[in-house]
Amino acid sequence: MVENFLVGTSIILHWQHLLAIIVGSTLGLIVGTIPGLTATMAVALILPLTFDLDFVTSIMLLVGAYKGGIFGGSITAILLNTPGTPASACTVLDGYTLTKQGKGVKALKMAKYSSTLGDFCSDLVLIAVAAPLASIALKFGPPEIAMLIFFSLTIVAGVAGKSMIKGLVSGCFGLLLATVGLDPIMTTRRLSFNIVELDGGISLIPLLIGLFALSEVVYQLGKKSMTHADQFVIRHSTDPADNRVSWAEFKRSFRTIMRGTAIGTGIGIIPGIGTGIASFMSYARAKRVSKNPEKFGKGSLEGVAASESGNSAVVGATFIPLLTLGIPGDIITAVIMGAFMIQGFIPGPLLFKDHSQIIYAIFIGFIICDIVYFIIGSIAMKYAAYLSRVPRNILFPVVMLFCVVGSYAIQHSMFDIAIMIFFGILGFFMMKLEFATAPLLIAFILSPIGEIALRQSLLMSSGSLSIFVTRPIALGFLILTVVSIIGIIRSHFKRPVT
Amino acid sequence: MDDTRREIITDVSVLIGALIVLFYVIPTYIDLEQEYDLASLSPAFFPKIATWLIAGLTSLHLLIIARRKESLGPVEGEEWLSSGEQWKALACCLAIIVYFFLMKVIGFIASTILILAxxxxxxxVKKPMKVALTSIMVTAGLYLFFLYVMKVHFPKGVLFE
Incomplete structure (x- = not known):
């Protein structure tokens, strides 16, 4: 392990990789800061630019954008009452109140400290847990893999949207879409409608750019009231104490940060839940155990710390299922999984066996990312208000253009643009009809592995389903799936009617 | 539109779609002539499972919605787009589709300038000069970046090839 770390460090310290981290973090911060643009959109639009880059550079660029994007969202949440990304929706509660009190800079600094600390600790958990988990996962056979994917998809579908059934329908649609192309076992043409371009299946990148970027652009283009950030006036206090976080204030919030980190990390490991829920759960927990719960929502620094540590701690942890089991933890890791596959690396336990030094280089890159966005974040905080003044009536048509160009650039194919437009419009209608898009993407990515594993399992057992209950690990995943379904249904019934 | 009615229409549409896939698309577009000893060997095995699941889950959702005694109430316009905004979004969708076909005919540069404008x-953005200049500059910038940095050659269009 020590050797892997040393070689990994020497790999990541190459100027190209460091530059990728800086560029990725900066782009992520910029996109995250602009309301209406999300970290997912940033990663999806950067992905086509990574084709000509080497593997570590491309992953670092995307991870930088992911981390930077999540933090960037909190800047406008605090200063302008407009969360740049859904992950920072909870930060608004206390962050903007602090800004109204003239303590915006203090809130931003607390957000920066808690985000970086939460993210850093989550990365340490990733580093500590990933390799041992991967060695266990290496023992999985087709029945275990099939049940693991079944379990993951159930969780993703169950928690991704308002309705579990709709989430499952969305996931099943993703499974169906992934069957377009050649059958992986018999190599027969399937559902390609005699279109040659579909013989290789639906391309992942146009699909995800359409689902997660173009659909959002169409939504934003439809919006009548395009609020400009220059309507907001940011009040700054002249008192130096209001513009910094004192050691005593940091110490008071430290336990909250650690609690938020634990919650965020735990949520990140479970596929599909994501940063938004983590920050709200962390905030709710911090309020419940706080000595001054009445201050929450009225400008509590602890509130900012809880929300930010919670959402940032998800980031590192979402890579645990991705790197050890090949299961993406959320939409962004699903996009990054696409980058792995495009570069010829299949995420999963074999990565640790075949490319351990590269994986450790990426791990160290995660830590460097934290440092980089801590530094760049300080600069971005000063210019955030200007960034959010980018006229949205210019911005979204330009983003639409990026969607088109990004889809085309991969294979120089007009058909890919058509695919992207189709999924963009589909995503727009899915948003309207409240079908979560995350299960579709994750099911689409996992479907080929799941299909092969399921069919191989049934071949092994001559078509008997008993193979899934006679093998302990497969049975364990099956029980977990049933328990999760019951848990999700119960939580839906308990949910207060608003 | 009432939310319950919208849900029912959506469910029925998805169900009809799933049945079309099951009974028309899969038999037509998957080669099922060869017989397999095991059902799981058939190329239609997995698509059928996925489609049956869609049909089953949608039926279940339909049943839950139909049995619900209270209406979910009107669709909340504040959370999503209002009717006018939805038409605006749809007009943008249409423009993007037109852009795609236009690109095939007149090429990337001309069609992009037009769609952006x-x-x-x-x-x-009502100032004609601002519209024209921004469209041309954005298109040129992106075209040159992708051409020289990413080595991407955009379509020239059937008219200019």
Whole structure:
């Protein structure tokens, strides 16, 4: 392990990789800061630019954008009452109140400290847990893999949207879409409608750019009231104490940060839940155990710390299922999984066996990312208000253009643009009809592995389903799936009617 | 539209779609002539499972919605787009589709300048000079970046090839 770390460090310290981290973090911060643009959109639009880059550079660029994007969202949440990304929706509660009190800079600094600390600790958990988990996962056979994917998809579908059934329908649609192309076992043409371009299946990148970027652009283009950030006036206090976080204030919030980190990390490991829920759960927990719960929502620094540590701690942890089991933890890791596959690396336990030094280089890159966005974040905080003044009536048509160009650039194919437009419009209608898009993407990515594993399992057992209950690990995943379904249904019934 | 009615229409549409896939698309577009000893060997095995699941889950959802005694109430316009905004979004979708076909005919540069100009104008940028200059500059910048940095050659269009 020590050797892997040393070689990994020497790999990541190459100027190209460091530059990728800086560029990725900066782009992520910029996109995250602009309301209406999300970290997912940033990663999806950067992905086509990574084709000509080497593997570590491309992953670092995307991870930088992911981390930077999540933090960037909190800047406008605090200063302008407009969360740049859904992950920072909870930060608004206390962050903007602090800004109204003239303590915006203090809130931003607390957000920066808690985000970086939460993210850093989550990365340490990733580093500590990933390799041992991967060695266990290496023992999985087709029945275990099939049940693991079944379990993951159930969780993703169950928690991704308002309705579990709709989430499952969305996931099943993703499974169906992934069957377009050649059958992986018999190599027969399937559902390609005699279109040659579909013989290789639906391309992942146009699909995800359409689902997660173009659909959002169409939504934003439809919006009548395009609020400009220059309507907001940011009040700054002249008192130096209001513009910094004192050691005593940091110490008071430290336990909250650690609690938020634990919650965020735990949520990140479970596929599909994501940063938004983590920050709200962390905030709710911090309020419940706080000595001054009445201050929450009225400008509590602890509130900012809880929300930010919670959402940032998800980031590192979402890579645990991705790197050890090949299961993406959320939409962004699903996009990054696409980058792995495009570069010829299949995420999963074999990565640790075949490319351990590269994986450790990426791990160290995660830590460097934290440092980089801590530094760049300080600069971005000063210019955030200007960034959010980018006229949205210019911005979204330009983003639409990026969607088109990004889809085309991969294979120089007009058909890919058509695919992207189709999924963009589909995503727009899915948003309207409240079908979560995350299960579709994750099911689409996992479907080929799941299909092969399921069919191989049934071949092994001559078509008997008993193979899934006679093998302990497969049975364990099956029980977990049933328990999760019951848990999700119960939580839906308990949910207060608003 | 009432939320319950919208849900029912959606469910029925998805169900009909799933049945079309099951009974028309899969038999037509998957080679099922060869017989297999095990059902799981058939190329139609997995698509059928996925489609049956869609049909089953949608039926279940339909049943839950139909049995619900209270209406979910009107669709909340504040959370999503209002009717006018939805038409605006759909007009943008249409413009993007037209852009795709236009690109095939007149190429990337001309069609991109046109679509950008249209979208800027549609989004309320009313100064013709600003619309024209921004469209040309953005298109040129992106074209040159992708051509020289990413080595991507955009379509020239059937008219200019």
């Amino acid at each position: 249209f979208l800027f104008w549609f989004q309320g």
